[in-house]
Amino acid sequence: MGLREALKKTRSNLSKNIRNLLGRRDPSLLGEIEDLLIQADFGVSTAEQLVESLENVQSQDYYSRLEKELIYLLNEREKKKQTPKPPVVELYVGVNGVGKTTTIGKRGYMLAKEGKKVLLASGDTYRTGAVEQLSKWAKRIGVDIITSHYGADSASVAFDAVDAAETRNMDYLLIDTAGRLHTRSNLMEEMRKMKRVISKKREDLPQETILVVDASTGQNALEQAKSFNEFIGLTGIALAKLDGTAKGGMAIAIVKELGIPVLFLGIGEEEEDLIPFNAEDFVCALFE
Amino acid sequence: MLENLTDRIKQIARSLSGRGRLKKSDIEKGMRDIRRALIEADVNLQVARDFTKGVEEEAINQKVYESFTPAEMLLKIVGEKLIELIGKVEPLKLDYQPASILLVGLQGSGKTTTAIKLAVHLKKQGRKPYLIPADVKRPAAFEQLRDLAEREELPYFGTRLDNEVKLCKQALTQSVLRRYDTLIFDTAGRLHIDTEMINQVKKIKNTVNPSEVLLIADGMTGQDAVNIAGEFDKQVGITGIILTKMDGDARGGAALSMRAVTGKPIKFLGIGEKPSDLQLLHPERLASRILGMGDIRTLQEKAEKSIEEEKAKEFQKKLKEAKLDLDDFLHQIKSIKNMGPIEDLLDMIPGGKDLKKLMDEKQLIRTEAIIQSMTLDERRNPKVLNASRKRRIAGGSGTSVQEINQLMKEYEMVKKMMKQMKGRSPSGPVLSGQGPLGRGPMMPPSFFG
Numbered sequence: 187m188g189l190r191e192a193l194k195k196t197r198s199n200l201s202k203n204i205r206n207l208l209g210r211r212d213p214s215l216l217g218e219i220e221d222l223l224i225q226a227d228f229g230v231s232t233a234e235q236l237v238e239s240l241e242n243v244q245s246q247d248y249y250s251r252l253e254k255e256l257i258y259l260l261n262e263r264e265k266k267k268q269t270p271k272p273p274v275v276e277l278y279v280g281v282n283g284v285g286k287t288t289t290i291g292k293r294g295y296m297l298a299k300e301g302k303k304v305l306l307a308s309g310d311t312y313r314t315g316a317v318e319q320l321s322k323w324a325k326r327i328g329v330d331i332i333t334s335h336y337g338a339d340s341a342s343v344a345f346d347a348v349d350a351a352e353t354r355n356m357d358y359l360l361i362d363t364a365g366r367l368h369t370r371s372n373l374m375e376e377m378r379k380m381k382r383v384i385s386k387k388r389e390d391l392p393q394e395t396i397l398v399v400d401a402s403t404g405q406n407a408l409e410q411a412k413s414f415n416e417f418i419g420l421t422g423i424a425l426a427k428l429d430g431t432a433k434g435g436m437a438i439a440i441v442k443e444l445g446i447p448v449l450f451l452g453i454g455e456e457e458e459d460l461i462p463f464n465a466e467d468f469v470c471a472l473f474e
Numbered sequence: 475m476l477e478n479l480t481d482r483i484k485q486i487a488r489s490l491s492g493r494g495r496l497k498k499s500d501i502e503k504g505m506r507d508i509r510r511a512l513i514e515a516d517v518n519l520q521v522a523r524d525f526t527k528g529v530e531e532e533a534i535n536q537k538v539y540e541s542f543t544p545a546e547m548l549l550k551i552v553g554e555k556l557i558e559l560i561g562k563v564e565p566l567k568l569d570y571q572p573a574s575i576l577l578v579g580l581q582g583s584g585k586t587t588t589a590i591k592l593a594v595h596l597k598k599q600g601r602k603p604y605l606i607p608a609d610v611k612r613p614a615a616f617e618q619l620r621d622l623a624e625r626e627e628l629p630y631f632g633t634r635l636d637n638e639v640k641l642c643k644q645a646l647t648q649s650v651l652r653r654y655d656t657l658i659f660d661t662a663g664r665l666h667i668d669t670e671m672i673n674q675v676k677k678i679k680n681t682v683n684p685s686e687v688l689l690i691a692d693g694m695t696g697q698d699a700v701n702i703a704g705e706f707d708k709q710v711g712i713t714g715i716i717l718t719k720m721d722g723d724a725r726g727g728a729a730l731s732m733r734a735v736t737g738k739p740i741k742f743l744g745i746g747e748k749p750s751d752l753q754l755l756h757p758e759r760l761a762s763r764i765l766g767m768g769d770i771r772t773l774q775e776k777a778e779k780s781i782e783e784e785k786a787k788e789f790q791k792k793l794k795e796a797k798l799d800l801d802d803f804l805h806q807i808k809s810i811k812n813m814g815p816i817e818d819l820l821d822m823i824p825g826g827k828d829l830k831k832l833m834d835e836k837q838l839i840r841t842e843a844i845i846q847s848m849t850l851d852e853r854r855n856p857k858v859l860n861a862s863r864k865r866r867i868a869g870g871s872g873t874s875v876q877e878i879n880q881l882m883k884e885y886e887m888v889k890k891m892m893k894q895m896k897g898r899s900p901s902g903p904v905l906s907g908q909g910p911l912g913r914g915p916m917m918p919p920s921f922f923g
Contacts, residue, residue: 224519227696230510282719282747283582283692285665314625315618322614367722400582404516404696406724427582430666432698455665 226433260465273351275392282365284400285426291323292460302357307332307347312364341380368413402432426452515725521734556761564739574657574682579690581663584718589660591752604654605630609662642681693717694724703732718744800853843871
């Protein structure tokens with residue numbers, strides 16, 4: 187499923203409504219655009235700021251200006267990366283039930299298809315079924331996996347996994363972690379320890395620490411990103427479950443406030459349903 | 475993020491006109507902030523709009539209590555309306571034997587964890603829960619429920635079947651054989667509401683005829699909450715909602731959206747990862763959380779006090795006019811009684827002993843019965859009480875004419891006492907309104923002089 191198709195619902199809602207607005211000229215037009223952005227979970231202040239930037243714009247240009255603003259905003263934060271030294275370690279974190287394991291499975295498929303040697307590691311030793319779930323993904327996409335038993339120390343699983351990735355000359359190591367609410371300081375500390383242990387192995391590891399965010403999450407997504415960023419430092423966002431009616435507008439707020447780029451979009455349950463983020467496509471699909 | 479709505483509203487309130495009644499322009503100013511706060515708490519835009527409109531209508535021309543600022547008055551109305559919209563605490567309705575509970579919801583919303591929590595909760599209440607993994611398509615779902623159930627030593631249906639109707643029927647049979655009285659069906663979750671999932675859930679629903687169909691939803695959900703709850707309710711028909719992951723710092727406005735769009739009650743909140751982390755809804759607490767203000771209750775208490783004060787003033791006015799009807803009389807006896815231990819004080823005033831007698835619990839019930847058996851006219855003007863009226867009242871209140879005569883004597887005595895006190899200082903030394911008896915409803919200072 188392509189992004190455009192996946193975002194069809196989002197698009198048809200937003201674009202139809204914005205088009206309806208654009209044919210008219212009345213003082214409440216900007217207010218109505220603000221409403222649409224709010225309904226897409228942009229958050230009140232982001233929506234307000236975006237609409238403020240339209241104040242000196244002719245109403246027929248509202249849409250193109252808005253599109254430009256958003257693309258600029260999203261691209262500005264996209265970082266230029268040097269080619270990292272393998273194995274590239276990607277650590278996936280997030281609150282409960284956002285879709286971390288599924289995102290890793292799909293990311294593994296994406297990399298394996300590019301011909302990369304991929305290793306998965308199940309650092310979620312807390313949730314029952316988590317190891318089985320990731321093992322199934324490993325089998326499905328034909329890659330190896332490092333697991334441990336239920337209740338094992340997740341940091342030591344990560345340590346072993348990095349070891350294995352190095353000795354087996356892997357290109358990528360994708361590490362799953364247990365879901366945790368960002369307000370649980372003991373669990374956040376545990377996460378910090380996990381990251382520290384990985385860094386001890388080689389100080390440039392992990393190259394990526396990715397927060398998986400459920401697209402239907404509201405304003406709390408920003409709090410999640412703030413907290414995870416504070417504790418372990420984030421390098422990117424994966425926006426999961428974007429193929430429903432949720433718009434995922436909080437991603438804009440995260441990029442804007444924290445400067446953390448969106449890296450991937452999850453647009454379905456199949457293995458190919460994770461796509462690299464592209465600002466033009468994303469915004470285009472949102473408003474097309 | 476709006477940290478404290480109260481402060482914001484109070485800031486606006488400085489520009490609000492003084493006391494008296496709430497004016498339209500003031501209310502509109504306040505409502506803009508309330509609406510913003512609600513949206514920032516993830517309340518759906520339309521739901522937030524409808525809500526503030528409702529508040530506006532109610533608030534316009536509303537009298538501001540004397541001890542209130544207009545802002546406090548506005549916040550009080552907002553808080554009350556919010557609590558009203560969140561709805562009352564409604565316990566699970568488990569009518570049948572065995573009773574079935576269906577848990578439905580999207581993937582990642584926390585259905586399986588909630589199933590375990592519900593089972594633990596019901597077990598504590600003396601019921602015998604039976605967990606049924608009813609997702610026949612995903613084996614991992616079965617394993618997860620099985621592992622959690624085993625860890626908590628809860629009985630579960632352990633046969634794997636690929637047909638949900640068969641599965642439900644066998645589970646029902648098992649429950650009868652093993653005498654389980656509450657079946658909890660953990661149904662399939664999907665990333666999104668699709669026909670396959672809905673059909674699966676519908677089949678199960680038709681087979682087990684559940685007492686409750688509970689939507690399990692993530693408490694951090696944003697504007698999409700209306701779509702999720704609306705669709706589930708439309709397509710499956712839900713009887714209640716459980717909001718999960720409420721132990722984080724999400725304000726939980728999704729609760730309001732879901733409640734508004736379905737009209738179905740929020741039954742529980744999931745507040746942690748432990749099996750015991752399931753909490754009954756506290757409408758007041760949730761309202762405070764959504765608004766980001768902690769003092770709805772304080773405002774209510776203040777309002778109650780304010781009403782009492784106004785009543786007391788009214789009473790004082792009546793006194794001055796030497797009008798004391800039997801309703802006032804009863805109200806005052808009760809008020810004094812509510813003030814706490816005052817026997818010692820009563821001994822110090824003339825006629826206090828009689829008053830003390832009136833305040834005896836049993837006597838108070840009889841007094842109340844007598845007065846309530848009177849017509850409005852009789853209460854306002856006790857002089858009309860003749861022998862035949864007294865007989866009627868005695869019959870109606872289960873007392874005797876003698877008792878009524880006795881009460882009338884006491885009433886006249888109190889009235890006389892009041893008249894004597896009228897001439898004295900309104901805030902006399904013995905019992906002033908806010909003296910050592912300052913708790914409870916305030917007494918008119920001139921009651922005792």
